[in-house]
Amino acid sequence: MKLYPKTVTAVFLKRPNRFLVVAKLQGQEVEAYLANPGRLLELLIPGCTLYLIPSPNPKAKQPWQAVAIEVEGEPVLLNTHQANHMAQWLINEGQVRELEGWRVLKREHKVGHSRFDLLLEKAGVQRLAEVKCVTLFSEKTAQFPDAPSKRAVKHLKELAQWAQQNPDAPKPLIIFLIQKKGLKQFLPDYHTDLEFAQTLLAVRPFLEILPLAVSLNIRMELSAKTELLPIPWEIIESEAKDKGSYLYLIKIDQPIEIPIGGLGVRGFPAGYYVYVGSAMNGVAKRLARHRLVRKKAHWHIDYLRRHAHHHHGLPILSTDQIECQLAQALDKLADLRFPSFGSSDCTCSSHLFGFFKDPLDLTAFWRLLFYFRTDRLF
Numbered sequence: 001m002k003l004y005p006k007t008v009t010a011v012f013l014k015r016p017n018r019f020l021v022v023a024k025l026q027g028q029e030v031e032a033y034l035a036n037p038g039r040l041l042e043l044l045i046p047g048c049t050l051y052l053i054p055s056p057n058p059k060a061k062q063p064w065q066a067v068a069i070e071v072e073g074e075p076v077l078l079n080t081h082q083a084n085h086m087a088q089w090l091i092n093e094g095q096v097r098e099l100e101g102w103r104v105l106k107r108e109h110k111v112g113h114s115r116f117d118l119l120l121e122k123a124g125v126q127r128l129a130e131v132k133c134v135t136l137f138s139e140k141t142a143q144f145p146d147a148p149s150k151r152a153v154k155h156l157k158e159l160a161q162w163a164q165q166n167p168d169a170p171k172p173l174i175i176f177l178i179q180k181k182g183l184k185q186f187l188p189d190y191h192t193d194l195e196f197a198q199t200l201l202a203v204r205p206f207l208e209i210l211p212l213a214v215s216l217n218i219r220m221e222l223s224a225k226t227e228l229l230p231i232p233w234e235i236i237e238s239e240a241k242d243k244g245s246y247l248y249l250i251k252i253d254q255p256i257e258i259p260i261g262g263l264g265v266r267g268f269p270a271g272y273y274v275y276v277g278s279a280m281n282g283v284a285k286r287l288a289r290h291r292l293v294r295k296k297a298h299w300h301i302d303y304l305r306r307h308a309h310h311h312h313g314l315p316i317l318s319t320d321q322i323e324c325q326l327a328q329a330l331d332k333l334a335d336l337r338f339p340s341f342g343s344s345d346c347t348c349s350s351h352l353f354g355f356f357k358d359p360l361d362l363t364a365f366w367r368l369l370f371y372f373r374t375d376r377l378f
């Protein structure tokens with residue numbers, strides 16, 4: 001199935017807000033609408049290739065719509081609205097082996113106050129389905145969501161509730177439509193949205209969960225072949241808990257020289273900083289604490305935090321202590337390190353690293369994060 005009759009490619013420059021991207025198209029800067037509420041931070045790296053279509057709405061503010069992004073030479077769909085359309089076609093064409101004989105009766109089906117993506121039918125029997133568009137991938141693992149999603153949690157609970165009220169009906173479906181082939185497994189991204197992962201675990205008995213990998217070619221044609229990925233439930237059961245390590249990112253605008261507790265006065269050039277910490281009693285609480293500027297300093301990072309902007313907090317939940325391994329991996333990527341900073345209790349040379357460029361714009365930084373978050377477990 002061809003998703004779009006004609007697309008053009010442009011170079012991604014920036015994303016001023018969630019629904020707007022700026023790209024370079026034939027030497028000109030253009031604005032494009034982005035129909036994806038996710039963070040997409042690891043995909044939208046400046047310089048990457050975007051697929052645009054002319055806006056289908058002549059009154060639209062932006063003349064273009066960004067529909068896909070290139071990852072390893074293949075387009076990954078960004079337009080989440082198209083995911084339902086894709087799922088419908090694959091089911092109706094009989095390309096999802098687990099759903100043979102089912103067909104899509106209706107989209108956007110309302111039950112009470114809830115609305116579900118698809119209503120399926122087979123021999124007079126009906127079945128509800130929700131479709132989630134998955135665009136978060138590490139080297140081996142597809143993950144969802146890429147930003148905390150109360151809405152996705154609500155959908156899971158509503159589907160499970162419906163299943164409990166209708167115990168004789170076929171189990172409602174949740175289809176994770178993974179926009180990339182060749183991955184080994186699917187995991188809810190508990191580092192980013194712990195509530196979603198824990199809810200998925202809780203509703204598992206009531207739903208049929210299908211992580212289905214699909215792919216588009218550069219002509220925006222959806223391949224009829226799908227791959228069903230396994231879910232390593234034992235990892236979610238053991239690891240999806242609010243404990244582990246984290247990276248805390250801050251930004252310093254002007255060079256500073258400040259006292260850092262027992263380390264004395266230290267200099268910090270302008271730039272981006274990544275601090276590695278661990279909080280086996282609660283990563284969420286710790287990151288919230290770092291976000292606030294505190295009068296009383298406890299850790300080395302508290303002294304520096306007073307002079308810096310909060311930039312980003314990235315949890316890496318795990319039952320193992322991996323803080324020092326993380327510090328050693330970051331050491332290889334960073335431009336600067338700060339002897340003894342945050343590493344009084346271990347043998348690492350530093351737990352603080354400086355970058356001249358925003359690490360969130362570095363593919364190698366994301367690769368490191370995803371390795372420690374997920375792929376090291378496989």
Ligand SMILES: [Zn+2]
Nearest residue numbers: 324327346348
């Ligand atoms: Zn260490």
